[in-house]
Amino acid sequence: MYYCKLAIRIFSRDDSWLQQLQQIEPPENFEYDPAVFAEFDAGEARKGDLIVLDTKLPYDLCRIRTYCKKSAVLIFCGEIPETAGLSTDELNACSDVWSKPLSPNLVEFRLKQVLSQIKLRKEHFLTQCYLNTTIDSIPDLVWYKDTRGAHLKVNNAFCNAVGKTKKDIQGRGHYYIWDIEPEDYAVGEYICLESEEVVLQSRETCVFDEKVKSRLGMRQFKTYKSPLFDEDGELMGTVGIAHDVTDLGNMMVELKIILRSMPFAIMVYDHKGVVTDINRRFEEYFQIEPEEIIGKDFNEWRKAIIKNPKTNDSGKLEIRLANSGIERIVEISEEPIVDVFDSFIGKLFVCRDVTKERSFEQRILLSANTDALTGLYNRRFFYEKIEENRWKPQISLLYVDMDNFKLINDRFGHQVGDDALKIVSDNLKTCCPEDMICRIGGDEFLIAVLGKCSETGLEEKAAWILRRLQKVFDGTDAMGELSASIGIAYTLDQSLPIDQLIKQSDIALLSAKRSGKARYCLYSDMLKDVIDRRGR
Structure with a gap:
C-alpha cells in the first residue's frame, strides 16, 4: 500500500481545466x-x-523541460499550426502533445489516460524499488533468468560472488558470468544448467546442492529455484536463491574430525529424533555401521539396544556391553543442542567407558570393607550391613573363635598362624555361602544369618562348621591341636542394639569354651546368669 499526492500545475487562461479535473476521481x-x-x-x-502548458510560453519547450522534475509529465496544448511546427527536440521534451480545439469529453478522456499512466509508472517504480531493495538486502545470491538462461536481474551479493557489475551480467549466460569454459563445466561436478532444466520441466520449486567455481575459489551452494510464468501461464524463466554453505560445510568437516577424534562414543540426533551422525568409537562400542543407523529413529534403536540400565551415583544411566569378547561398563549422558535463539535442535548421546573406573572403585570399596589376609568382610562393614538389615524379622550371630591359636602361633610362627586363619575363612565361606562372614579381629569371626532360622537350624549350622574345621585341622601336623568354639545368639526384636546381640553370642562362646572347647553353645538368659555369677 502506498499514498501519493499528485501536484498538478496547469498554465492556462481557461478556467475549465480545473472544473474538468475536479470531475475526474483520483x-x-x-x-x-x-x-x-x-x-x-x-x-x-x-x-x-x-x-499542462496551454498558454503563451516565454521559452521554447526544451528550456521549459529543464525547469521541471525529471519524472514530471509535461503536456503541451496548442493550435494545430503550433503543434505541427514543433521541432524534434521539442517533441522529445514533451510527454504528450494535444492539438486544439479539445472538447470537454476529449480533455476528460486524455486526462484519465495520463493519470492512469502516472499510476502505472508510480507502481512500476515502487515495485522495482521494493524488489531491488529487498534482493540487495539479502546476503544470499538472487537471480532471475529467462528460458534461454540469460540473466535478467541479479542482486549485489551475486555481483560480489562473480566479481562483475549488474550491467556486465544483464543478458549474459552462465559460462561468461562464472568464468567457466564449457569444457571445464563438462568434466566438473557442476549441475547449475541441468538443475534449471529440471525446474522448467517440473514447473515447481526445487532444491539443489551445487558447486560453482567463483573468484573466491570453489563454493558450495544450497540453491532454491522456482519457475516464473507470464500472464497466460506460460513459462518465461526462473528465479533462484543460493545460500553459500561452503563455510558451513567446512565447519561440518571440522566437526566430523573433532567428533571422530573424541575418546567417547557419540551419536547426534535432531529435534525429530532422527540420527544424523555417529563417530568411530560409537561404531566400535555398538558394533554398528553408519549406514545402519543414520537416518533411523533414535528411540527405536534405544529400545532395542539399551536394556537393563542402572543409575549410578551421579544420576546417569550405566549399561554393560559385550562385543567382540570385550565387556564394557558404559555411562550414558544426553546433552541438548540449541541454536543461537536457544531453540532445541537435537541432542548429543554420549557413551563413556567407565570400566576401569568402576573396577578401581570396586577395588577401593573391597579394600575398605574387607580383611586383607582372609578376604572376609571387616568389622566396619559388618556394622554397616547389619544396620541396613535391621528391618528383617530375625538376626542371628555365630561367634567363632579358634581354640589354642596362640599356642600354634608361638610354636610354629605367624606364617602358620596366618595359614590357619585362611583355612578357617575358606571353610566358613564353604559352609555358609549365603551368610555374611566377617573377621572382627585376631582369630575371631562373626557369621550373621539375616532372616528366619530356627534354633535347630542354627545349631546344625554350627555343628557342621565345627566338624569341617576339625577334619581340616586333624589333617595337618602343625594344626593338629587347633579346634574352634562357637557361641550362638539371635533376636526377633528389631530394636535390640547389635552390640547387645554380639555380647550375647560372646557369652555363649565363653560357655562353650568353659565346657571343654571344640563345641557350640546357644545363648539363654539362664546362661547369662551363670556366666555373671562365675565371672569372666
Whole structure:
C-alpha cells in the first residue's frame, strides 16, 4: 500500500481545466494538489508532477523541460499550426502533445489516460524499488533468468560472488558470468544448467546442492529455484536463491574430525529424533555401521539396544556391553543442542567407558570393607550391613573363635598362624555361602544369618562348621591341636542394639569354651546368669 499526492500545475487562461479535473476521481491511493496559473511560472513548474502548458510560453519547450522534475509529465496544448511546427527536440521534451480545439469529453478522456499512466509508472517504480531493495538486502545470491538462461536481474551479493557489475551480467549466460569454459563445466561436478532444466520441466520449486567455481575459489551452494510464468501461464524463466554453505560445510568437516577424534562414543540426533551422525568409537562400542543407523529413529534403536540400565551415583544411566569378547561398563549422558535463539535442535548421546573406573572403585570399596589376609568382610562393614538389615524379622550371630591359636602361633610362627586363619575363612565361606562372614579381629569371626532360622537350624549350622574345621585341622601336623568354639545368639526384636546381640553370642562362646572347647553353645538368659555369677 502506498499514498501519493499528485501536484498538478496547469498554465492556462481557461478556467475549465480545473472544473474538468475536479470531475475526474483520483486513481486509487492518489490525491490531487491542483493549481491553475494564467502565465508560466518556473517555480510552480518545478513542483509539478503533471504539467499542462496551454498558454503563451516565454521559452521554447526544451528550456521549459529543464525547469521541471525529471519524472514530471509535461503536456503541451496548442493550435494545430503550433503543434505541427514543433521541432524534434521539442517533441522529445514533451510527454504528450494535444492539438486544439479539445472538447470537454476529449480533455476528460486524455486526462484519465495520463493519470492512469502516472499510476502505472508510480507502481512500476515502487515495485522495482521494493524488489531491488529487498534482493540487495539479502546476503544470499538472487537471480532471475529467462528460458534461454540469460540473466535478467541479479542482486549485489551475486555481483560480489562473480566479481562483475549488474550491467556486465544483464543478458549474459552462465559460462561468461562464472568464468567457466564449457569444457571445464563438462568434466566438473557442476549441475547449475541441468538443475534449471529440471525446474522448467517440473514447473515447481526445487532444491539443489551445487558447486560453482567463483573468484573466491570453489563454493558450495544450497540453491532454491522456482519457475516464473507470464500472464497466460506460460513459462518465461526462473528465479533462484543460493545460500553459500561452503563455510558451513567446512565447519561440518571440522566437526566430523573433532567428533571422530573424541575418546567417547557419540551419536547426534535432531529435534525429530532422527540420527544424523555417529563417530568411530560409537561404531566400535555398538558394533554398528553408519549406514545402519543414520537416518533411523533414535528411540527405536534405544529400545532395542539399551536394556537393563542402572543409575549410578551421579544420576546417569550405566549399561554393560559385550562385543567382540570385550565387556564394557558404559555411562550414558544426553546433552541438548540449541541454536543461537536457544531453540532445541537435537541432542548429543554420549557413551563413556567407565570400566576401569568402576573396577578401581570396586577395588577401593573391597579394600575398605574387607580383611586383607582372609578376604572376609571387616568389622566396619559388618556394622554397616547389619544396620541396613535391621528391618528383617530375625538376626542371628555365630561367634567363632579358634581354640589354642596362640599356642600354634608361638610354636610354629605367624606364617602358620596366618595359614590357619585362611583355612578357617575358606571353610566358613564353604559352609555358609549365603551368610555374611566377617573377621572382627585376631582369630575371631562373626557369621550373621539375616532372616528366619530356627534354633535347630542354627545349631546344625554350627555343628557342621565345627566338624569341617576339625577334619581340616586333624589333617595337618602343625594344626593338629587347633579346634574352634562357637557361641550362638539371635533376636526377633528389631530394636535390640547389635552390640547387645554380639555380647550375647560372646557369652555363649565363653560357655562353650568353659565346657571343654571344640563345641557350640546357644545363648539363654539362664546362661547369662551363670556366666555373671562365675565371672569372666
